[in-house]
Amino acid sequence: MTAAIVTLAAVIVLIIGFGVSGKHSISVTTLMSPGNVGQRGVLGCTFEPDIVLSSTVIRWAKAGVAGLVHEFRSGQDQLQEQAAAFQGRTAVFADQVIGGNASLELRDLQLSDAGTYRCSVSTARGSGAAVLHYRTGAFSIPKVHMENSSSGETLLCEAPRWFPQPAVHWTAHSSSGEYLPQAANTSYELNAENITLKVVSFLHNVTTNVTYTCVIENNIAKATGDIKVTES
Known part of the structure; x- marks a missing residue:
């Protein structure tokens, strides 16, 4: 039996925003991949750069949240107006x-971090903004291995953290x-923090010289684990 080969895929969305109305505008683009609860996430945003860093102002805001998520101005962070939920x-x-x-x-992503964000950028060349609809959940790579049981050879697929509850199927x-x-x-199985789920799936009566794939998927991400069953 060979070792399992696993892959993890998540939906990525590209959004291009229009410049702020007026004579001078710059293009601002957001790129989003889903956030994995408890881990580090990146809300992607790019803009037409300016060689004068001191003139660049970046502001991140979230719909429904008083105060800013983050502000970068004059070459450094300016966090005096940062909302409490994002401090640190x-x-x-x-x-x-x-x-x-x-x-x-x-950092330390939470389910409550999901929502609509706005990336606003101002430089000496102009201003622009784009929105990003951020989704959060939990997803992890499954491990697949062989187990012997009374019903014959069995494959076990396990993944430690998923939310919302995913669907599981085998090919x-x-x-x-x-x-x-x-x-x-x-x-x-509900994990200790009472949010994420451990996924356990058994496939019985497997045959030799076949590659089996365990597929776990929800509306946030999709992950697969492969194993080839051989006579040895």
Whole structure:
């Protein structure tokens, strides 16, 4: 039996914003990938750069939140107006601002961080803004391995953290093509923080010389784990 090969994919959305009305405007673009709760996330934003860093102002705001999420001005963070919910959790990539990177790092992601954000940038050349609809959840890479049971050889697929509850299905690939094996037994266990779920799925009566794939997917992300069952 070979080692499992796993992949993780998440939806990425590109949004291009129009410049602020007036004679001088710059293009601002946001790039979003879903946030994984408890980990580090990046809310992507780029703009037409200006070689004069001191004239660049970056403001991040979130709809429904009083105060700013983050502000970068005069070459450094200006957090006097930062909302309490984001204190100690945000940063811009200061050394990349001069190249047009206004992206925001958001640490210790929470489900409540989901929402609509606005990236506003002002330089000596003009101003612009774009919005970003940020989604948060939990997703993790599954591990697949073989187990022996009274019902014959069984595959076990486990993934430690998912939210919302995902769907799980298996596929099989052999020399004759791809097919869906018999239904698996899948269960969900609530983790200690009472938010995320551990996913456990058993596939019984597997056969040799077949590659099986465990697919876990919700509206945030999709992850797969592969294993090839051989006679050895």
